[in-house]
Amino acid sequence: MKIFTCGSCSAAVYFENTTCMSCGADLGFVPDTAQMVALDADGSATLIGNGFSTRYIKCSHHAQDNGCNWMIRDGDQDPFCVSCRLNNTIPDLDVPGHRELWHRLEAEKRRLVFTCLRLGLDVSPKSVRKDGLAFDFLADEDPTFSERGRVLTGHDAGLITINIAEADPAARIRMREQMAEPYRTILGHFRHESGHFYWDRLIAPTTWLEPCRQLFGDERQDYGEALETHYQNGPRSDWRDHYISAYAASHPWEDWAESWSHYLLIVDTLNTAWNFGLQTDPLQVRADGVEIAQRPNPYDEADFERLMSQWMPLTVAMNCLNRSVGQEDAYPFALAAPVVQKLGFVHRVVRGLPL
DSSP, X not given: OOOEEOTTTOOEEOTTOSBOTTTOOBEEEETTTTEEEEXXXXXXXXXXXXXXXXXXXXOHHHHHHSOOOXXXXXXXXXXXXXXXXXXXXXXXXXXXXHHHHHHHHHHHHHHHHHHHHHTTOOOOBTTTOTTOBEEEEEOTTOTTTOXXXXXXXXXXXXXXXXXXXXXXXXXHHHHHHXXXXXXXXXXXXXXXXXXXXXXXXXXXXXXXXXXHHHHHOOTTSOHHHHHHHHHHHOSOTTGGGTOSSTGGGGOHHHHHHHHXXXXXXXXXXXXXXXXXXXXXXXXXXXXXXXXXXXXXXXXXXXXXXXXXXXXXXXXHHHHHHHHHTTOOOSOOOOOOXXXXXXXXXXXXXXXXOOO
């Protein structure tokens, strides 16, 4: 994630900010230009460029209850921003606690959408195109979702369902322990489920399908049977030598989705580190005298090997920092050679590079 500047005083502001802590200006994020703007008294902002001026107003979720800080073009027929218009169902906000959980989910969803936009990935909603993207945010007590009334996080033909309990830290940690997952986050769920969506869009109907099968396995094997076997017997004993996670070993679709999710994690974290001027090779920087600002942003690099050369030392630094403050490793993964190969495949698909 990049560091933004206030459109009024140029002070540093951050992705979730709605107010500048320096000058007090109300802020809004314009996804068209990926910049934070200072709002006028009426809650609008006008951007001028290339001889044109465009007026932006608040997303309806922002205007209603400060649930979103993104902006839309004035006159847009859809009152919601490019992130909020992906919502198919939101939880019942009259239920105590639901509004807070929903806001946490929306904040993480905006991070996913920001990354997809930066990578040039289509985020058209299902309300606009049949093969588009949509989200259901539901609670377990909703009897309309299933006979048992329990919401299962997952993906089905472009519709991503998230159980809002994932936004409750205590519930999420409990699930992490029950599922023996070293890494379980809200953003991780969004990234993983988006991987299923983009498999349908970028792999299944394209020439990438056969190369994907050669690397990840044949997805035509029975999915339900594969998951049942995984949950009953656990993953194969050598999964660490071939997969990014135990769950990735359950079925080729899950291997792809876990690899996709991890690729987004890598590029997002590298971009954040670069924007904060963090060094992953400080000895070399001191030796060659090159300033941080002059070094290329690895997030924008088409060279996958360079991405990974930046990533590995950064993960060591992240884990050392966490251990210094008595926390568990921030990055509890070991990337075996086959995993790196799969990440490289995702990179080529996203960047539109040849095999």
